[in-house]
Amino acid sequence: MLKMKNLSKAFLTDAIKTQALHPFDLSIEQGEFVSVIGPSGSGKTTFLNIAGLLEEHSDGLYELDGQDVAQFSDKKKSAYRNEKIGFVFQSFNLIPELNLYDNIDMPLRYRKFNRDERHARIIQALEQVGLAGRKDHYPTQLSGGQQQRVAIARAIAGTPCVILADEPTGNLDSKMAEGIMSLLKDINAAGTSIIMVTHDNEQAAQAQRIVQIKDGHLSDSPDIQKEIA
Numbered sequence: 001m002l003k004m005k006n007l008s009k010a011f012l013t014d015a016i017k018t019q020a021l022h023p024f025d026l027s028i029e030q031g032e033f034v035s036v037i038g039p040s041g042s043g044k045t046t047f048l049n050i051a052g053l054l055e056e057h058s059d060g061l062y063e064l065d066g067q068d069v070a071q072f073s074d075k076k077k078s079a080y081r082n083e084k085i086g087f088v089f090q091s092f093n094l095i096p097e098l099n100l101y102d103n104i105d106m107p108l109r110y111r112k113f114n115r116d117e118r119h120a121r122i123i124q125a126l127e128q129v130g131l132a133g134r135k136d137h138y139p140t141q142l143s144g145g146q147q148q149r150v151a152i153a154r155a156i157a158g159t160p161c162v163i164l165a166d167e168p169t170g171n172l173d174s175k176m177a178e179g180i181m182s183l184l185k186d187i188n189a190a191g192t193s194i195i196m197v198t199h200d201n202e203q204a205a206q207a208q209r210i211v212q213i214k215d216g217h218l219s220d221s222p223d224i225q226k227e228i229a
């Protein structure tokens with residue numbers, strides 16, 4: 001589903017080069033749940049941004065669902081991103097002026113789905129996250145945990161092959177965090193791959209696989225899995 005080979009990323013600013021990610025190989029199969037851990041500034045967001053086609057890599061190969069994304073025009077990349085990837089952020093990123101239904105509809109509108117298809121997808125996604133009765137509510141009328149559920153509904157409504165989650169429980173108390181983790185695991189069990197950045201080793205250990213990034217060096221050796229478990 002995701003294949004990175006000899007991939008690296010350097011940022012150049014004012015003649016200063018920051019090697020955010022040193023060359024690495026990583027393959028993730030369809031249906032895997034992978035967590036990404038590492039200290040602050042190690043390169044986790046850079047990795048997620050590249051995986052999410054929000055940032056270009058400097059060197060190497062990145063294939064998402066069999067396509068070499070470096071060959072894509074910006075327009076094709078945006079369309080591909082919308083179709084293949086669902087995003088979940090720490091701060092939910094819902095649009096406060098829109099009700100839940102319209103928040104979930106936003107990314108679907110960029111696809112070629114007709115109204116009925118969009119409606120069916122929105123209702124099903126809201127049911128999946130346990131908020132079927134709240135479609136006309138606005139984000140501010142919900143708890144943080146519920147807002148994150150809506151963000152997850154928005155991510156899954158387009159049936160992506162992968163969900164990229166950046167600290168999805170970072171703004172939640174432990175009970176709400178548990179609920180979100182269990183929802184993500186259910187979604188994963190139904191076949192969607194998940195890549196989740198987290199600072200929380202207990203959560204990281206709930207994934208099938210752990211990738212660690214340290215000073216821009218990415219590793220997924222079995223030793224890390226043992227250390228964290």
Ligand SMILES: Nc1ncnc2c1ncn2[C@@H]1O[C@H](COP(=O)(O)OP(=O)(O)OP(=O)(O)O)[C@@H](O)[C@H]1O
Pocket residue numbers: 011012013018019020038039040041042043044045046047
């Ligand atoms: N746009 C940019 N321009 C220059 N350097 C950057 C840019 N984005 C990130 N970096 C650098 O790349 C390195 C990795 O940063 P990144 O944000 O990926 O780390 P992180 O692991 O996500 O950190 P945190 O856990 O604090 O969010 C850092 O040294 C950072 O300063």
